Amino acid sequence: MPLAHYLNAIRFCLLKSETAEAAIGELVDLLCETRPNLNASTVLEAVLVREHDVGTNISSWLAVPHARLPDFGHPQITVGLCRQGLAWGASSECSVQLVVLLIGDEADRHDFLSVLAMLARTLQHRTIPPSLLSAENGEELYRALLQCASSDEDGVDSDGQAASEAVYESACSMAEKTGAGCLLVIADQPSGLDFAANHPAPCQTLLVTNPRHQINSPDLPFDHLFEIPLHGILPRHALDFALLLLISRNRLTLDDTIVCLYGSSGAARLDTIRLLNAGEDLRVPLTLREELVSGIIDFQVLLRIFTLASELAHEGREGKPIGTLFVVGDYEQVQHQCHQMVINPFKGYSDHEKNILDPSLAETIKEFAHIDGAFVIRGDGVIMSAGSFIRAEVMGEQLQGGLGARHTAGQAITACTNALSLVLSESTGTLTLYKNGSSMLSLKRGS
Incomplete structure (x- = not known):
């Protein structure tokens, strides 16, 4: 969701406080006015503990104190402006003028970090934008920050x-x-x-x-x-x-x-x-042209597999990175090279109920990615199994150093069949596509 989704005019104010701790308390109280189920003391303590561990001033004029609480729900933002500046942290050069309080859910690390990243990207200026500094009240401050967020989302610089x-x-x-x-x-x-x-x-x-x-x-x-x-x-x-x-x-x-x-x-x-x-x-x-153009493997299926794998690389599951393996195509041969490590969760469902192109299966697939073993998928997108153990005896080219059993299995199954395999590395988030026992394509994530 865009940053504007998290901004609410009633949670913007001009700060009256003269210290960092008091300013955080002022913003916590403003948040609790709109969330009466929250305990202000609990929220304040969590934020101050985080602030004590690592200072949250991310520029000379901006601080983003934040914390994650159990069962909090979607991230909430509260913003305060102090024109004269507040001493913040150990740096004598830091006189924070804008304080953005961010509270999120302890169980939703991805959403919380996404909002934090959007805030940092939107407010990455070396000096405070004049439109923020000139705000006369909370409503004007809200509109000024909303304009900054809109400019960032438009991407027009x-x-x-x-x-x-x-x-x-x-x-x-x-x-x-x-x-x-x-x-x-x-x-x-x-x-x-x-x-x-x-x-x-x-x-x-x-x-x-x-x-x-x-x-x-x-x-x-x-x-x-x-x-x-x-x-x-x-x-x-x-x-x-x-x-x-x-x-x-x-x-x-x-x-x-x-x-x-x-x-x-x-x-x-x-x-x-x-x-x-x-x-x-x-x-x-x-080298993949024949399979894709002829329809032996539907490109939409391959694209969907890449999409799900890249989302898993980006999101992880339950706040932790995850690795997985997809094998697609040549099912008649692939089925003879693997056996189930667990009961196949896709067994018994009709083909149209278990096609990877069905967007309603996305969360199911991501959950089953926790299971050791591979997803085995026909060229038309029908998921034949999850948790399949690859026991191919033929190996391909020598693996790059540092790659383990998942990459070995993904490479081996393509060395003895006409299938493709896509491996998501748990440690690096890299996607590697194998064919004929060789790495065909490697997609690495940016920092």
């Missing part, structure tokens, strides 16, 4: 947009000079790309974006739009997967030259151009 436009113009020029067959743009969100209409490309233009962000404009200046819901994947690895998608859609041929444009990790603008030749540079994705 005038300097970054100007830089992106200059790089896009250069990419169009490169496409013309090289006779490229397509210009591929990868952007986490599509807002702020309207400038593309001012620079007609000499070839087809393709935009790959993340469906987490709502596309408000139906008239984006690109010939085709594709969505790959891979959360937090490094941009260069997102490019690899985007190219695999385009190959499966027959958007690329062996003779195509492709100009690729994306942002470096953590950047809010387009800043990297790569020139690729499909026949020479896409040998790995092209």
